[in-house]
Amino acid sequence: MRIVLAPDSLKGSLTATQACQAIEEGILNVAPDTEIVRLPMADGGEGTIESLVYALGGSIREATVRDPLGREVRASYGVLADGITTVVELAQASGHTLLSKQERNPLVASTYGTGQLIARCLDDGYRNVLLGLGGSATNDAGTGMMRALGVRFLDEAGLPLPDGGDALGALRTIDLSSIDPRLAETKVTAVTDVRNALCGDDGASRVFGPQKGATEADVRRLDEALSTFADVVKRQLGFDVAVMPGAGAAGGTGAGALAFLGAELRPGCELLADYYRFDERIAGADLIITGEGRLDAQTLSGKVVAGLCRRARVQGVPVAALCGSIGLSAREMDAIGLAAAMSIVSGPCNLSEAVDHAYEWMRDRAEQLMRIVRLGRL
Numbered sequence: 001m002r003i004v005l006a007p008d009s010l011k012g013s014l015t016a017t018q019a020c021q022a023i024e025e026g027i028l029n030v031a032p033d034t035e036i037v038r039l040p041m042a043d044g045g046e047g048t049i050e051s052l053v054y055a056l057g058g059s060i061r062e063a064t065v066r067d068p069l070g071r072e073v074r075a076s077y078g079v080l081a082d083g084i085t086t087v088v089e090l091a092q093a094s095g096h097t098l099l100s101k102q103e104r105n106p107l108v109a110s111t112y113g114t115g116q117l118i119a120r121c122l123d124d125g126y127r128n129v130l131l132g133l134g135g136s137a138t139n140d141a142g143t144g145m146m147r148a149l150g151v152r153f154l155d156e157a158g159l160p161l162p163d164g165g166d167a168l169g170a171l172r173t174i175d176l177s178s179i180d181p182r183l184a185e186t187k188v189t190a191v192t193d194v195r196n197a198l199c200g201d202d203g204a205s206r207v208f209g210p211q212k213g214a215t216e217a218d219v220r221r222l223d224e225a226l227s228t229f230a231d232v233v234k235r236q237l238g239f240d241v242a243v244m245p246g247a248g249a250a251g252g253t254g255a256g257a258l259a260f261l262g263a264e265l266r267p268g269c270e271l272l273a274d275y276y277r278f279d280e281r282i283a284g285a286d287l288i289i290t291g292e293g294r295l296d297a298q299t300l301s302g303k304v305v306a307g308l309c310r311r312a313r314v315q316g317v318p319v320a321a322l323c324g325s326i327g328l329s330a331r332e333m334d335a336i337g338l339a340a341a342m343s344i345v346s347g348p349c350n351l352s353e354a355v356d357h358a359y360e361w362m363r364d365r366a367e368q369l370m371r372i373v374r375l376g377r378l
């Protein structure tokens with residue numbers, strides 16, 4: 001049998017590569033001669049570097065940059081085995097996991113460190129950058145990132161704005177005269193974990209602000225500030241980032257990447273599947289096993305599992321999912337073409353138990369799934 005493993009991470013408990021390893025162990029316990037293809041997925045957020053480097057080869061490097069509050073932090077970036085592509089993950093330098101709950105404050109948090117990581121890739125001589133967007137602590141439309149790359153964001157008096165999303169309310173002019181000239185010869189592809197717009201009810205501040213510590217009043221200020229940013233970009237650069245799907249990823253960094261880096265925005269699942277040559281590699285497979293923390297309405301709106309099911313359906317390869325929890329009905333699973341889903345949790349437990357045991361539970365559930373598959377072949 002040939003089985004393709006393509007799980008997303010189970011955030012906070014298993015990375016996608018750990019999930020692959022656990023599932024593989026479970027399968028091989030039952031059917032040791034199974035051919036396994038490992039394609040750990042990611043959506044642009046945490047784990048994007050790890051998955052791409054694991055599946056495609058390459059190396060992980062580190063640099064000291066600024067965290068969302070300006071302190072020094074060691075952050076990773078990836079260099080793929082093709083020798084030309086680097087992977088910068090915004091969550092590494094500007095992610096919400098770098099801050100304690102009390103420190104979270106999207107009014108002031110900045111993506112500056114992400115810009116420093118991009119600059120490091122340019123210093124190393126790379127001109128093809130995959131920029132993973134998701135899991136941010138920020139709401140600054142990527143202006144911190146661009147400041148680290150030479151752009152100046154000025155107020156009415158022509159003075160530079162302070163860091164953070166709130167300050168963008170006072171933005172009047174963008175000075176591109178000192179932008180890093182190497183960007184002109186660099187291709188940036190932004191890998192987005194969501195398709196949200198920049199502003200409004202579906203926008204970055206309203207949908208993701210609260211999880212970064214924004215109060216209702218903060219959400220309104222941040223949304224207005226992003227709208228001011230979008231107006232200035234439109235007036236000065238001539239295009240409308242407010243309405244583009246994915247512009248709201250990572251607190252609006254999708255918009256910044258569009259406006260200043262000339263980035264193409266690609267949903268994470270689609271980009272990784274293309275880099276992995278997913279369609280070719282699933283051809284003739286007996287089964288695809290995917291997974292994520294929770295299967296729910298967000299899964300339907302295009303997360304990793306739905307994206308893979310769409311591609312697998314074209315080739316007639318069945319997909320099963322192993323998840324932390326399942327909030328989809330059988331009918332909804334049918335709608336996305338998911339053949340089966342199992343929770344890895346077998347009884348009531350608290351979150352820390354689930355985190356501590358995720359690897360063994362994933363392995364055991366994969367073993368059960370494999371036993372069922374074997375029964376079906378008797």
Ligand SMILES: O=C(O)[C@H](O)CO
Pocket residue numbers: 045133134135136137193194208248249250251
């Ligand atoms: O970082 C964020 O704001 C969310 O992950 C959506 O991109």
